[in-house]
Amino acid sequence: MNNCFSYLLIFSVLAGSMEKFNLSCGANPTYGFTAVPLTEANFKLQKPYDIPLEQRYSYVNGVHKLWVYADDKPHNPSSHTQPRTEIRMSGLDYSSGVWQFEGYGFVPNGTSGATIAQIHGAAHGATTLILRIYDGEMRYYSKDLVATDLYDKWFRLNIIHDLDKGMVTVFIDGVHKFEVKDKGPGDLYFKCGVYAAPANISYYMESRWRDIKIFKKC
Template identity: 35%
Template sequence: MPLQRTMALAGVTILLGGLSVAAPSQAASRLDPTTGWRQASFTYKMQKPWNLSLSQRYSYDAATGTHRMWVYSTDEPMEEGSTTDPRTEMRWFQEYSAGRHMWDADVYVAAGTDGATVMQILRVKRPSGTPATDFMVNASDDNGGTLRIYNGTVLKTGVYNTWLNLKVAHDAGAGKIDVYVDDRLVATVDDRGPATRHFKNGVYHHGEGRAESRYRDIRYWVR
């Protein structure tokens, strides 16, 4: 199981054109994004290019609790005959359509990763004609590595080859998703309507070349 660790500190919120952006304050720094949440267990399966063994695109370091995933733009999709992009991802089994659910992990993006989704909320049961995802965090190679959400909002720059903590808290009832980087609220966005969904993390590669991400201290919170 992933290692446990102590949470860092949170931020406060300023509303800017529909997005909530964190601003530091001494009062807010005493808050924890997981306050009032309960940690729950989670299970997953690995998705990888269909014609390769898992060890060719995934490794786990038990000493540090680190999951390492990589994929190439020339790799096959996860199923033979599929037209989707190549991926190496953890697909969570925990599905939900109501309540509040938080994905939480330390994330490392390897230099050169460009055009890969490293975390997403996938809509597995949804009304016809609606999007397949509620939320995506994408990595690009500008500014020393940049993480953006699907609407272009920058979460953090200079992310290559360094660890950061990412929390994605989804209030399915309210239709809102809060995003925390190093326990500071950096964005709030709407989801895409009623659906049954689950979390995913890894590299789902839409770009060129090699993509790699790593994860440790992965936790699931509910309330």
């Protein structure tokens, strides 16, 4: 075997090993994406309609802190939905292409039955993706397990929605954790915060977020 071929073979093996290592031990999900410029106007707050914002939200040292109680009112007097305090990524609605949400989240021990991130909109139904925390575990709606042991720690959440392939992919700390078919096209946008589930919720619910970014694949 000549030396040139031997070097190429070794390089190929090493490259394949590195690729597997990156996928399992913390890849960069934003590779190949372009960051969308964000301003304060892109962060639209939703909170119980009868309470001042500062009683359910704070922004200190780059950290968005959002909390809600189980007996709070919905975000609108005409709404019959559960209470929420959420950031709705405004002005970034999409209906085609490949989009990505990235943010560092923190959920304190005790928060349970709360949606902390979602893709709102679908061909049928209100949402494409719901990520809920139950007893420190993240679940797809109240079903499939996405991640465990998330209480009292900062974690990096990446959600990729590929409408061309009809797929949604979730990464935690750069590790591929979950993938599911989407629910068709619609007026879609990302949200994060706390939104009470229909049942089995804690009285107090809170999440914190920092370094929120939106990416698009061009």
